[in-house]
Amino acid sequence: MTKIYENAIQEVERLYSDISDRRVITKANPQEITDHLARTYDFQGPVDLDDMVEDIAGMLRKWSVQVTHPRYFGYFNPSVRPAAVVGDILAAAFNPNLAVWSHAPAAVEMEQHLLRYFLRQFGLDPERATAHFTTGGAEANFTAVVAALTAKLPEYGDKGLAGLVQKPVIYVSQAAHDSFGKISHMTGMGRGSLRRIAVDQDYKMDIGHLEMMIENDLQQGYYPLMVTGTAGTTAAGVIDPLDELSAMSQRYELWFHVDAAWGGAAILSRRLKPFLKGIEKADSITCDAHKWLNVPMGAGMFFSAQREPCERAFRIATDYMPGSTEGVLEPYTTSVQWSRRFIGLKLFMAFAELGHGGYAKLMDHQVDMGDYLKKELTSLGWKIVVDTPFPVATFTHTKIESGQITTSEVLDAIYNRGKAWISEFVLSSKDRTLRACICSYRTQETDIDVLLEELKTVMGMD
Numbered sequence: 001m002t003k004i005y006e007n008a009i010q011e012v013e014r015l016y017s018d019i020s021d022r023r024v025i026t027k028a029n030p031q032e033i034t035d036h037l038a039r040t041y042d043f044q045g046p047v048d049l050d051d052m053v054e055d056i057a058g059m060l061r062k063w064s065v066q067v068t069h070p071r072y073f074g075y076f077n078p079s080v081r082p083a084a085v086v087g088d089i090l091a092a093a094f095n096p097n098l099a100v101w102s103h104a105p106a107a108v109e110m111e112q113h114l115l116r117y118f119l120r121q122f123g124l125d126p127e128r129a130t131a132h133f134t135t136g137g138a139e140a141n142f143t144a145v146v147a148a149l150t151a152k153l154p155e156y157g158d159k160g161l162a163g164l165v166q167k168p169v170i171y172v173s174q175a176a177h178d179s180f181g182k183i184s185h186m187t188g189m190g191r192g193s194l195r196r197i198a199v200d201q202d203y204k205m206d207i208g209h210l211e212m213m214i215e216n217d218l219q220q221g222y223y224p225l226m227v228t229g230t231a232g233t234t235a236a237g238v239i240d241p242l243d244e245l246s247a248m249s250q251r252y253e254l255w256f257h258v259d260a261a262w263g264g265a266a267i268l269s270r271r272l273k274p275f276l277k278g279i280e281k282a283d284s285i286t287c288d289a290h291k292w293l294n295v296p297m298g299a300g301m302f303f304s305a306q307r308e309p310c311e312r313a314f315r316i317a318t319d320y321m322p323g324s325t326e327g328v329l330e331p332y333t334t335s336v337q338w339s340r341r342f343i344g345l346k347l348f349m350a351f352a353e354l355g356h357g358g359y360a361k362l363m364d365h366q367v368d369m370g371d372y373l374k375k376e377l378t379s380l381g382w383k384i385v386v387d388t389p390f391p392v393a394t395f396t397h398t399k400i401e402s403g404q405i406t407t408s409e410v411l412d413a414i415y416n417r418g419k420a421w422i423s424e425f426v427l428s429s430k431d432r433t434l435r436a437c438i439c440s441y442r443t444q445e446t447d448i449d450v451l452l453e454e455l456k457t458v459m460g461m462d
């Protein structure tokens, strides 16, 4: 093997050999990093590649939150499957460009083979539906809004929003991902077109409030375009009432999108799938591979029950791209990206290695760990504040509620000690609570015990 590859692989092995014994987070200050960079890389002459690999791996170990650590309980960044890392290496080395089928037939077909499998899991018909890989959930959500505009408002594509008689508006809950703020801006709909629907006491979209907002918009001459239900909200892991949202979409002829960026992976688990009921009626779905499907960033997936809106929205003709191939959807004319990386290979390899059942086991294990965490927290006197079947715990304590200690004091102390990483969850009342999500399939009860011990110590509960 060429030495440079060998060295890189050794660094990967080194990373995982003792990750549990190392800190999840270390203090970094910008000056220390920029000084090191200025000293080591002035770009005036060559740097030895072996030294560089060692140095860069060292920097990443020292100056990153270790999101693949089993005690990283953060924002959905997963521990990555080794097969997925190998997939990313192969994708980088062969560098196929998936813009057109004829340039990368094997790669395009592998992605489509895998995506058809997921379409079937979601209950969409692969013969009529379409799917492609994206850089992540934000791009997939953006694609959904463009598809909705194109499907529902035929003038949008050529005349733009100025050509529309009514202003379109979209509905998401207050707990939905904030990518929709940027998307309203980027599509030209304007941030004012985003309707934030109240959540109920379980942090699910309040259907009554949604209906009231739609009626209000209709009366005022707006065009209700789309509703997004979230399956696994970013902060609390809550699943909106998808069946009811689907019924509401049918009644008001809305495009029904499900943002299942994190929770969509649950479709693979027999135990979790029932919680996604209603997703099969979606017009489009976002599901990230780089969250609960355990592959490196950036790997999102966009699914749509209908092909036509994407074919129309992203259509383009050029005289320099290779001609199209009979019977295939050319990726660059049916999605946002033009030149495109072989994003799907990492998921293809990881999924094929374990198979559907093996993957479901990883997910069920994380749910078991989440249940263990919630049970232990409760028995130690903590209060779980939001209920979800997914492995995320949002919790508080009378000491926090009474102001004896703030959540930022708890987090600072935990980060200083470096044994675990957790975050905050802000309640509708604006009160702050704590949040821990089981992001790693490697997390074991012993890791959770460490977190519980850390919480006990920083709260002075000994």
Ligand SMILES: Cc1ncc(COP(=O)(O)O)c(C=O)c1O
Binding pocket: 075, 076, 135, 136, 137, 138, 139, 141, 176, 177, 179, 230, 232, 233, 234, 259, 260, 261, 262, 288, 300
């Ligand atoms: C529910 C939800 N949707 C969308 C996104 C955005 O995904 P990405 O960061 O992959 O663009 C996130 C990110 O955490 C998310 O939690």
